[in-house]
Amino acid sequence: MATTTNNKRLALVQAVSGLAFAVFSTLHLTNTMVSALGPGAYNGFQRVIRPFYQHPVVEILLVAVPLVVHVACAVISVKRRPRARKPPNLRLRLHRYSGYFLALVVFGHTAATRGIMLAFGVPPEFEGLSFSMAWMPQMFYPYYAMLALCGLYHTVYGTTQSLRLLGVRVPAAMSRGPRFWLPLAILGGCLVVGVLSFGGWLYAIEDPMQNDYARVYLEELGMGE
Ligand code: HEM
Numbered sequence: 001m002a003t004t005t006n007n008k009r010l011a012l013v014q015a016v017s018g019l020a021f022a023v024f025s026t027l028h029l030t031n032t033m034v035s036a037l038g039p040g041a042y043n044g045f046q047r048v049i050r051p052f053y054q055h056p057v058v059e060i061l062l063v064a065v066p067l068v069v070h071v072a073c074a075v076i077s078v079k080r081r082p083r084a085r086k087p088p089n090l091r092l093r094l095h096r097y098s099g100y101f102l103a104l105v106v107f108g109h110t111a112a113t114r115g116i117m118l119a120f121g122v123p124p125e126f127e128g129l130s131f132s133m134a135w136m137p138q139m140f141y142p143y144y145a146m147l148a149l150c151g152l153y154h155t156v157y158g159t160t161q162s163l164r165l166l167g168v169r170v171p172a173a174m175s176r177g178p179r180f181w182l183p184l185a186i187l188g189g190c191l192v193v194g195v196l197s198f199g200g201w202l203y204a205i206e207d208p209m210q211n212d213y214a215r216v217y218l219e220e221l222g223m224g225e
Helices: 002-037 039-053 056-080 090-120 125-135 137-165 178-198 212-220
Strands: none
Touching: 002 039, 002 056, 002 137, 002 178, 039 056, 039 125, 056 090, 090 125, 090 137, 090 212, 125 137, 125 178, 125 212, 137 178
């Protein structure tokens, strides 16, 4: 009895923390898609939404705390999960695998973005992303594409499951079948195009090695030696 109640409570905390963080990740992934319209559009959009998600109250209550709580719940629920007789369906498996990838990289990603901004006063912005892709293309192309696609899938599927768990009626078509996969495929395509734009594949970009973020990495952090 106690275990079932605990598991229900854990699932509830995971759902609520996921929904809270989804406000940020939805804005954030939209920002990545907007990059296809140019560096000015990407930075302009980010400078409009940043004061919201970096407002101390929002950054703590809607970004940082929900993220840590959500990852902690995931670790506990994986530890508690009994071995399944048959593997879960593809959608649930993709949700778990994308969640594992995000849990693995999100704290390093936050350190390389928000951390650099707090330590050196330099927000990465379009230029910082284009630097990383020029500096280590074999790592950052697949990494940003995975971050974007895993983020998209985990946010969309997670939101439908969390709303259902909270008793909100979510039409079945929203989480399976063509009306689920088609929008995901289109949004996924927009994200990949957005990531390619940081590398200068859509339009000409400034020299990626000549900007404040590149200087922090190559000189202040000594990564250029
Ligand atoms: C859903 C997947 C993703 C998650 C969970 C995530 C998480 C985060 C977090 C927690 C921050 C710090 C936010 C803050 O300032 O408080 C951040 C910042 C940032 N991320 Fe991501 N990220 C994701 C996808 C991406 C992608 C795909 C890119 C680009 C390729 C990206 C580029 C950036 C940049 C440039 C910043 C700095 C934002 C700013 O200065 O305002 N992120 N990310």
